[in-house]
Every structure is written in structure tokens, then in C-alpha cells.
Amino acid sequence: xxxxxxxxxxxxxxxxxxxxxxxxxxxxxxxxxxxxxxxxxxxxxxxxxxxxxxxxxxxxxxxxxxxxxxxxxxxxxxxxxxxxxxxxxxxxxxxxxxxxxxxxxxxxxxxxxxxxxxxxxxxxxxxxxxxxxxxxxxxxxxxxxxxxxxxxxxxxxxxxxxxxxxxxxxxxxxxxxxxxxxxxxxxxxxxxxxxxxxxxxxxxxxxxxxxxxxxxxxxxxxxxxxxxxxxxxxxxxxxxxxxxxxxxxxxxxxxxxxxxxxxxxxxxxxxxxxxxxxxxxxxxxxxxxxxxxxxxxxx
Amino acid sequence: xxxxxxxxxxxxxxxxxxxxxxxxxxxxxxxxxxxxxxxxxxxxxxxxxxxxxxxxxxxxxxxxxxxxxxxxxxxxxxxxxxxxxxxxxxxxxxxxxxxxxxxxxxxxxxxxxxxxxxxxxxxxxxxxxxxxxxxxxxxxxxxxxxxxxxxxxxxxxxxxxxxxxxxxxxxxxxxxxxxxxxxxxxxxxxxxxxxxxxxxxxxxxxxxxxxxxxxxxxxxxxxxxxxxxxx
Numbered sequence: 001x002x003x004x005x006x007x008x009x010x011x012x013x014x015x016x017x018x019x020x021x022x023x024x025x026x027x028x029x030x031x032x033x034x035x036x037x038x039x040x041x042x043x044x045x046x047x048x049x050x051x052x053x054x055x056x057x058x059x060x061x062x063x064x065x066x067x068x069x070x071x072x073x074x075x076x077x078x079x080x081x082x083x084x085x086x087x088x089x090x091x092x093x094x095x096x097x098x099x100x101x102x103x104x105x106x107x108x109x110x111x112x113x114x115x116x117x118x119x120x121x122x123x124x125x126x127x128x129x130x131x132x133x134x135x136x137x138x139x140x141x142x143x144x145x146x147x148x149x150x151x152x153x154x155x156x157x158x159x160x161x162x163x164x165x166x167x168x169x170x171x172x173x174x175x176x177x178x179x180x181x182x183x184x185x186x187x188x189x190x191x192x193x194x195x196x197x198x199x200x201x202x203x204x205x206x207x208x209x210x211x212x213x214x215x216x217x218x219x220x221x222x223x224x225x226x227x228x229x230x231x232x233x234x235x236x237x238x239x240x241x242x243x244x245x246x247x248x249x250x251x252x253x254x255x256x257x258x259x260x261x262x263x264x265x266x267x268x269x270x271x272x273x274x275x276x277x278x279x280x281x282x283x284x285x286x287x288x289x290x291x292x293x294x295x296x297x298x299x
Numbered sequence: 300x301x302x303x304x305x306x307x308x309x310x311x312x313x314x315x316x317x318x319x320x321x322x323x324x325x326x327x328x329x330x331x332x333x334x335x336x337x338x339x340x341x342x343x344x345x346x347x348x349x350x351x352x353x354x355x356x357x358x359x360x361x362x363x364x365x366x367x368x369x370x371x372x373x374x375x376x377x378x379x380x381x382x383x384x385x386x387x388x389x390x391x392x393x394x395x396x397x398x399x400x401x402x403x404x405x406x407x408x409x410x411x412x413x414x415x416x417x418x419x420x421x422x423x424x425x426x427x428x429x430x431x432x433x434x435x436x437x438x439x440x441x442x443x444x445x446x447x448x449x450x451x452x453x454x455x456x457x458x459x460x461x462x463x464x465x466x467x468x469x470x471x472x473x474x475x476x477x478x479x480x481x482x483x484x485x486x487x488x489x490x491x492x493x494x495x496x497x498x499x500x501x502x503x504x505x506x507x508x509x510x511x512x513x514x515x516x517x518x519x520x521x522x523x524x525x526x527x528x529x530x
Contacts, residue, residue, distance in 0.1 A: 055419060
């Protein structure tokens, strides 16, 4: 996905004079040619993430469309006050593109993990959040973000689904349950293939979301209305329950149940290994999702 | 019926501040920024209410957002704000609070209050102007010496120097309020990173003008305005 991002933005630099890229060393090698062609609009600030967001805000104040990029913890968590003040509070808009997701770099340990990134941005108003599940979904999501003015977060991962899915603004139904189904499963971005495998034997509707903010509340309500039960299982690749309040708001007109799966909140998983190891530790592998899905829908 | 004379002079700043605070004497004496602000808006900056949205205007970024009354007073003297607005200072629905909000204050380029954000925004503004080929407008950022404690400034100081942002000027009002001080002087923090530096007595308008307009081709300029410490 990181290559798709670099290719998309590099191409857009050729046609959109409003565009500027701000880097903090990470992925600078992917923008060497773009920086040579557009030295004023591709700026590597060195390892200075607070400045990267401040510069993005300043660029936007002059009418440009900044794109800032580094690993998720250094893009969102480290300069969070800059995100809050230098973008949102200034009324300035930028496109923040992270890579590494919750634990792509599992072997690096906790310092390079950012399961709370979407949750943090959720504390600020007005953000659009994309969580593509396949590299081919990156370009259309990004191109739309580059054309707009507001604040957009694109959460890239090197892990994802076998095939790209439609990435419309709302929930996309991937597998429809019957009118007597047990409920609805919402799979966010890279979780889809695992969710499909984990719920294969269940009569549930599986809906896919590559865009989680704004959350498609109306779409979820419609899907739940067609299901046999108003039970919703939310499966997200970041902090457990990040979108639980959206599900609650979407279904506030009906009695419902919901369960959230995601990166666990109750403990810091102090491990290295591989992303698959962490999936197991968080119950986000196919077996873990299947077990908890059966438990939830059987209740 | 007589019309009150407009308050547009330096000597009117106490009266303008008094409209906000109801206390002309004490508030003004405590303000460390009033001469710098006045010299900038009166003689240096190419910006007016008529050109406040002109992409080629000069930018003034008040990073040190605490105690913005002299800023509001200068904006009023220069026609960005009217007197009725000053009188509603800090009301719930007033555009003027204890920290300025650019979305609410006509003429304010940035919202500030949390320290250490203005210089980064200024670097981005300078880069944005440069990328658009706008070589005329200049970017001025006003900071305090205590504010320099924030590490974010040092990211900005180093990058601006290395990037040779000669459309950028940082003004540091130094009233020795940084808890641990700046041994060797504030200027060295900038000059070591490739900035041109000047210092001037912070109450001396002529000296401030000279410093703020010092040539600095190929590099950013830092002006340290020295004010007697509070106490």
C-alpha cells in the first residue's frame, strides 16, 4: 500500500499545483524522483514530526493541499497536539497518510505500534478516516482526498485482503444474510477476508467499510432492519470498540446488541514476533474472530 | 452630535486596551510586546484590512498567544477590529478571547495560546509561499523567550535555517522569563542553525525597525527584542 500511496501522490504532483508533500525521513526514498521534479513541493524535514504537522498547517494556510506521511505512531500520537491545533483549530486541512497500522512492524515492538490512532483522531471533529483493505483501494481513496479541502487520515497497512472491494462512501454488503439472519458483521479494511472465513457457517450479513469516518450510520441501520436480529459485530484492525459509539448512534432507534473486536485495551501486549502472532494475541486471527462471532450470535 | 476621534495612533493603545480590560495603567505596563507589534503593523508589514485576504500580503503570526490585548489594540488601531468589538472582549460570543482564534478575529493569521506552534506554522507558510512562487510576501512570527522551552521550536529553527527560508523572520521578545534561561544568549540558538540574527531594545521603536528590516538574503532572520524582566 505504501508504494501505491507514493505512486498516486507522485502522479498527482504533476497535475495539481496545489499539492505538497511533507516527510520526516520515512518513505523519503519513495519520493526521490518527485522531489527532484518538484523540490519546492516535496519537502523532507528530517526526523521532525511536530514540525511536519505544523508545516502541513502552514502550507494549508497559504492555500496548498499538504500530504504528510510517516509511521502511524509518529504521525498521529507523537504530534497529536499539532494535529489538534495546527490543523483542526486553524481551520486548515491536510491529508495524513500513515503506514504500519496497529502492528505491521511487530518485531519493532510497542514503540512502532499505533492501535489507538483512529481512536485519537475520533476525539477531534471533522476528520475523514479511510482504512483501505487492499493496495488497489488506495489510489481512488487518496485521489478523492487530494481534491478536497478538509482533514483526511488514510491508514495504510502492508496487510490486507486478497482482492480489492468497492470503496464507496458507505458500507458495502459483501455477503447478505437471510431475512432470519443472526445479524450484521461490519469488517473494516484489512479485516474482511478473516471475517468472511470466520463467519462462513453463520447466517449473517457481512458488510465492508474502507471509510469509517464519517461512519455510514444510515447504511448500518438499513442492514440491521433487514436482518433477523439487531445484533452487530464490529471487527476493526485498531483499538477495540473504536467505532462502538457510531454503531450505538446508528441503532439508537431500536433495541440492539453489539460486540466489538479489535486490538485489546486491557493490556499492553509486550511481544515481538510477527503480525500473525499479534493477531492471535488479540483474538484477531480467523479462529479468534470465529469463536467470538459464534459466541455472540448464539446468545 | 460629535464623533469621537478614531483611535489610530501609538498613543491610543492604552485607551484601546482600556476598552477591553477597564484598566489602562497596569495592563499596559506589563505588556512586553506592544512596541514590536506597533512597529510591525505601523511600518513593516504590508497588510491592511483591505488586503487581509490577498495571497501576496505579509503574514504576521502571533505564536505567543498569551496576553493578546496589545495585539487586539494594534489590530483595532489599524482598522481590522472596531471599538465595539473590543468592548465585548472575553464574552462568550466575542471574537476576542484570552488567546486569539484566527477563525474569529479579523486579521489574525493563526490561532495560538498553546506555546510552540507558531514557528512551525510559519515555516509551513513560508514554504507554501515559496512553492507558489510568491517571493514578495514575508512571514513574521512573534514568540517569547519562555516559549523557546518548547521543543517544537527547535525542530522549526533547525529546519528553517537549513532550508534557507529568507522570507521568514522570528521575533523573540526576551524578558528573561524562561525558567532555566538561555546561556550564551537566544541569538546563538538561531545563528548556530544558519539564521541571521539581530537584537534590539524591545522598547526602542527605531532600533526594532532597523532590526526587523535587516537584510538576510538566503537565510531566515531572528530578532531578539530585549525587555526588562518582570519582577
